[in-house]
Amino acid sequence: MIPARFDYVRPGSVEDAVRALAGGGDDARVIAGGQSLLPLLRLRLAFPDLLVDVGGLSELRGVRETAGSLEIGALTTIYELTRDPLLTAHCGLLAETATLIADPAVRHRATIGGALAHADPAGDLPAVVLALGGSLLIRGPEGEREVRAGDFFTDYMTTSLSPGELLVAVRVPRLGGDWGFRYEKFRLTAQSWAIVGVAAVARRSNGHVAEARIGLTNMGSVPVRATAAESAAAGAEASAAALREAGSRADEGTSPPSDLRGSADYRRHLARVLTGRALAAAAGAS
Amino acid sequence: MNHVSMRIDGVRYDDDVEPRLLLVHYLREVAGRTGTPVGCDTSNCGACTVLMNGVSVKSCSVLAVQADGAEITTIQGLANGEWHPLQRAFHEEHALQCGYCTPGMIMAAADLLRDNPRPSEQEVRDGLEGNLCRCTGYQNIVRAVLRVAGEMAGEQAGAAS
């Protein structure tokens, strides 16, 4: 279908973009890669009056190193995440997960900022940024603020972004060599979304898991931490059996959806099994 | 109306368009590149794949205004006097039946070989995961792409010796 009419501007700077968004209020919408927004417009599920195209803002593209962390510009494409040398070296979880998202043509346009701002519960990156303990940098008319990932996703496809605000970057910690990681994505066909996904990072010390953080995809209306499994994994032996046991607590406190691709019970089962696998891989367990 | 200017298959186009016009409709209805079909409304099928500034995109999922200033290559710009090796291989390996997916499949394959000139069979399958074919079962498509990769490698080896 053909989208309904809208006006379109392409600001030349972040300041101009924020001004255009603030001027447009509730009826203005950011467009970055357009890979989620254009299908919505084509199906006439969204009716913005104004699209503010931030795609040309090259200052928001690319990965930088800051003290102890990496700052990923909101317009960095999913394709770029798969290839970025800083991410590959210090945040392999993000680089590896990016290879599992959509398909090459979509990855060339889709951006990390769009994936997070869209906040689809089946999207892979929200749970990854949550597991990493990342935060989001947001620019608005009042200046810049930083929001922790756990506070950013507020409800089904809803974030703490207000109209007039632009997500400018994602900050994730640099993980040292004692950390391992794994994203387990469960899907039945190529190029499809996760029925359930599990992002795990684990620090290993003396054959044991010293610390683990786990983010779950599609186990509720927002990405959630599997806190019971995290506590169970902390101090556990880095063995497949011990971590399978810790993983069996992954669905505690979650309320997964039931839909055409799986019932809530099926998703709980997947979360338990996949968490055991993700922890074992992250901890290098044999 | 917004002004757009882009090069399509080496020819420059300048037009005033509505912001809601999709690139695929601009290509087909304004620039006459009807070789690029539309197959779905959900960005899934890949039939509309073209190269934008050298990399594959789904032209149904780009606004014409977002492509302002871009270099676009469609299936109609791939041949250079004679068939592109991928076009020849698709023909000879029987990699199409109805042909609806073929323009997008070939453009996605061209992007795949740019990114990874020596793909394994699995890498070909992964690289083409955004392109659906409802006729062939993919077997001959994968064969055609691997054949071109092999030919390219052979040419390089030949040039080096």
Ligand SMILES: Cc1cc2nc3c(=O)[nH]c(=O)nc-3n(C[C@H](O)[C@H](O)[C@H](O)COP(=O)(O)OP(=O)(O)OC[C@H]3O[C@@H](n4cnc5c(N)ncnc54)[C@H](O)[C@@H]3O)c2cc1C
């Ligand atoms: C065929 C297909 C398969 C897919 N499969 C997967 C998958 O397996 N896993 C997965 O995780 N994702 C998948 N996706 C989704 C894809 O990752 C997202 O569409 C993409 O990352 C969104 O980024 P974008 O730049 O295209 O955002 P856009 O479509 O431009 O924007 C999406 C939303 O975010 C807002 N927005 C964008 N950027 C900003 C910003 N900087 N500040 C504030 N708001 C902003 C927009 O206003 C809009 O509401 C798939 C998409 C397609 C089309």
Ligand code: FES
């Ligand atoms: S027409 Fe189906 S992906 Fe573009």
Ligand code: FES
């Ligand atoms: S040949 Fe018919 S869809 Fe591929």
